[in-house]
Amino acid sequence: MQGKVWKFGDNIDTDLIIAARYLNTSEPSELAKHVMEDADPQFVSKMGEGDIIVAGENFGCGSSREHAPIALKAAGINAVIAPTFARIFYRNAFNMGLPIFELKEAAEINEGDVVRIDMDAGEIINVTQAKTYKFTPIPEFMQELVNAGGLIEFAKNEIKAGA
Amino acid sequence: MGQTITEKIFSEHVGKEVHAGEIVRVNIDMIIGNDITTPISIRAFEESGAEKLARPDNFSIVMDHYIPAKDIASANQAKISREFAYKHDLKYFFDEKDMGIEHALLPEKGLVIPGDVIIGADSHTCTHGALGAFSTGMGSTDLAFGMITGGNWFKVPETIKVELTGMPGEHIYGKDIILELIRILGVDGALYKALEFTGDAIQHLGMDDRFSMCNMAIEAGAKSGIIAVDNITEAYLIEREEVNGGLRAKPKIHYSDEDANYCQVITIDVENLSPVIAYPFLPSNGKPVEQAVEDDLKIDQVMIGSCTNGRIEDLRIAAEIMKDKRVAKHTRMIVTPATQKILMQAQHEGLIDILIEAGAVVSNPTCGACLGGYMGILGDGERCVATTNRNFVGRMGARTSEIYLANSAVAAASAIAGKIVDPRDI
Numbered sequence: 001m002q003g004k005v006w007k008f009g010d011n012i013d014t015d016l017i018i019a020a021r022y023l024n025t026s027e028p029s030e031l032a033k034h035v036m037e038d039a040d041p042q043f044v045s046k047m048g049e050g051d052i053i054v055a056g057e058n059f060g061c062g063s064s065r066e067h068a069p070i071a072l073k074a075a076g077i078n079a080v081i082a083p084t085f086a087r088i089f090y091r092n093a094f095n096m097g098l099p100i101f102e103l104k105e106a107a108e109i110n111e112g113d114v115v116r117i118d119m120d121a122g123e124i125i126n127v128t129q130a131k132t133y134k135f136t137p138i139p140e141f142m143q144e145l146v147n148a149g150g151l152i153e154f155a156k157n158e159i160k161a162g163a
Numbered sequence: 164m165g166q167t168i169t170e171k172i173f174s175e176h177v178g179k180e181v182h183a184g185e186i187v188r189v190n191i192d193m194i195i196g197n198d199i200t201t202p203i204s205i206r207a208f209e210e211s212g213a214e215k216l217a218r219p220d221n222f223s224i225v226m227d228h229y230i231p232a233k234d235i236a237s238a239n240q241a242k243i244s245r246e247f248a249y250k251h252d253l254k255y256f257f258d259e260k261d262m263g264i265e266h267a268l269l270p271e272k273g274l275v276i277p278g279d280v281i282i283g284a285d286s287h288t289c290t291h292g293a294l295g296a297f298s299t300g301m302g303s304t305d306l307a308f309g310m311i312t313g314g315n316w317f318k319v320p321e322t323i324k325v326e327l328t329g330m331p332g333e334h335i336y337g338k339d340i341i342l343e344l345i346r347i348l349g350v351d352g353a354l355y356k357a358l359e360f361t362g363d364a365i366q367h368l369g370m371d372d373r374f375s376m377c378n379m380a381i382e383a384g385a386k387s388g389i390i391a392v393d394n395i396t397e398a399y400l401i402e403r404e405e406v407n408g409g410l411r412a413k414p415k416i417h418y419s420d421e422d423a424n425y426c427q428v429i430t431i432d433v434e435n436l437s438p439v440i441a442y443p444f445l446p447s448n449g450k451p452v453e454q455a456v457e458d459d460l461k462i463d464q465v466m467i468g469s470c471t472n473g474r475i476e477d478l479r480i481a482a483e484i485m486k487d488k489r490v491a492k493h494t495r496m497i498v499t500p501a502t503q504k505i506l507m508q509a510q511h512e513g514l515i516d517i518l519i520e521a522g523a524v525v526s527n528p529t530c531g532a533c534l535g536g537y538m539g540i541l542g543d544g545e546r547c548v549a550t551t552n553r554n555f556v557g558r559m560g561a562r563t564s565e566i567y568l569a570n571s572a573v574a575a576a577s578a579i580a581g582k583i584v585d586p587r588d589i
Contacts, residue, residue, distance in 0.1 A: 152311075159311070
């Protein structure tokens with residue numbers, strides 16, 4: 001995947017990603033209309049399908065609302081890159097199928113850069129700056145879940161095996 | 164090798180000794196959903212082809228965020244949980260008839276037991292660690308996995324030991340201790356870790372203080388907060404047993420070994436602590452109340468409530484300060500008791516009269532104002548002192564509004580003064 005970068009700072013919390021005033025629904029298309037609104041009210045009108053968010057430390061801190069990765073994914077954000085992610089957001093993003101990548105050097109990427117992510121090689125390539133980075137591999141156990149097609153697919157396989 | 168209380172809880176659930184860093188899959192003793200997170204879980208549950216809950220007696224839905232419905236969308240969203248609850252004849256479904264904020268209601272009902280492994284699709288699920296349980300927040304899909312299989316996977320967390328020493332001074336509460344700890348750790352200082360509160364100061368802290376401390380473990384990024392069972396916990400459980408005609412299960416009491424492995428030890432001298440005020444826009448921006456007094460911070464709204472500080476002790480503290488006083492002319496005050504039981508208890512004790520006579524508005528239990536949902540939204544540039552847990556940008560309303568997190572005494576005293584004041588000066 002390849003996309004244009006939007007930069008955000010440290011500790012982007014889930015209220016900034018999707019404010020609670022919009023949590024009277026879990027409809028992805030509704031949530032997408034308000035993604036990152038309190039961080040940048042113009043974000044939805046500026047961003048494009050396939051863009052990538054690059055942020056600082058502890059992205060997704062705060063609430064457990066899965067509406068946050070849902071909103072990002074439904075808005076068309078291709079991936080989120082950050083040095084670290086908050087624990088619940090990290091798990092939710094995997095469960096929702098929003099690709100996220102831990103990259104220590106995330107700060108070197110600038111807004112507007114074009115970044116390509118090569119999942120197989122474990123690389124993030126900054127096309128604009130002609131720099132290549134290795135992202136932190138995901139934990140082995142989580143790779144099993146990804147291979148199964150996500151947590152619910154994993155559960156379905158168990159239901160089938162038990163039946 | 165010695166074990167922490169958290170490692171022991173997991174070991175007991177797995178059936179063999181486990182240590183921090185190991186991935187385990189265990190059955191969950193209580194899975195908690197609410198009206199805004201459970202609909203996503205229900206959708207995933209139904210899409211999986213599962214027909215019934217794997218462990219129906221270990222599952223609960225608490226309607227607390229947007230109940231009574233704030234608008235048509237919330238009403239429709241609530242229907243999803245209600246229909247599921249009726250279809251599956253849920254034993255633990257708490258709606259308007261028996262309402263409360265989940266992290267106050269479930270312990271009150273005797274449904275949280277020492278030694279439990281608990282997950283909830285709400286980040287403040289870590290509250291329940293105050294009863295010597297492992298309890299953590301997860302997302303809706305993880306909740307669905309628990310509904311389908313009865314369990315989930317965990318990485319057994321490393322533990323940060325938090326040693327609390329000394330006797331808390333006047334108007335120092337669990338809230339001040341946890342805000343001080345978050346100030347020290349930062350909002351990601353405990354990422355993936357358990358916070359274990361120990362030390363001689365614990366014996367001076369009642370259950371309401373302990374709930375409030377474990378509640379905000381997440382604000383330091385922690386996976387869980389935990390306090391071992393002692394005579395105060397036991398007295399609380401006996402009361403819950405009497406009131407509810409029994410507990411959900413028999414307590415399994417664990418204590419950390421003396422040679423348990425901690426990744427970090429933090430000591431806080433409670434004796435010399437001042438009330439802590441967390442300035443906008445992070446819970447880690449704690450400053451002593453003296454600083455806030457010097458900064459002369461006029462306030463538009465005061466909010467006492469939430470899963471952090473909406474318990475009976477909070478209402479007692481507020482009423483004691485507000486008796487025969489009046490909320491300042493340009494300030495308004497909202498009190499949201501965390502459960503109907505707390506509200507009734509406060510009524511019996513005459514606290515509600517005191518608060519209303521002082522000019523506060525008392526609402527039904529709800530998460531509403533704390534997360535900027537309804538029942539106390541802040542307008543542009545408004546400043547609020549809240550006993551809640553988060554002061555992020557826009558958390559309680561307008562992007563330009565400001566939230567100062569504090570204990571209930573600071574909140575009540577500030578409501579009267581119309582600006583942030585030190586309750587010890589009154």
